[in-house]
Amino acid sequence: MDIPQVTSNADAQSGQMGQRYLASGKSVALRRWEMDACEFNHSVCREYETVGLVISGELALDLDGEIVHLHPGDSWLVPEGAPHRYRVVEPVVVIEATSPPARFNDRDEPA
Template sequence: MTQNEGSRYKVSRGSTTHGPEGEHHLVRGEGSSMRLWHREEPNADKPMSTHPYETLGYVIEGRVDLIVNDETVSLQPGDSYHVPRNTPHTFRITETLTAVEVNTPATDR
């Protein structure tokens, strides 16, 4: 992501990028990155995945089931969640979801 207006401390909305699954990459630091998720449609068929980064998240609105280590955790607005790195997991969106996540180490995915 480019950081505009001559500041290394600000990323303007027009300089951020969008991913294919509804993620909006907000900012990337030296060791972590932040993204906003907005998904309207349910995704009951999303397969499990594993990533080389840790994810910390916060549900702003909507509902989603996090399935990690064979445990299903229902999340709603105000709930935070943690997915350890290299851990198989998936998210099953049940109601239009808006959530923010921080990934460590940083990722552009």
């Protein structure tokens, strides 16, 4: 049996883009993003699936050429290998899960 993992905010490691790496298991990892308004980043494809939830602010997601605006309470899925990019319209707090896990130092880049 695995011992439950608790990652306190004080112990969470920060990535190069400001993401905080939270609890991580064998099949899924959790991250928290706090970002100020910015333009779209470059389009990327990841080797993992990402689901996210907007806690506050507004986020634009360009998923394979289709742009959607996400507001507090909205969630999304980016399938593994799908080209996507983000634009922060209003400062955001976002919680994101990746499967398989994207961990600190694996690829310290935004999803």
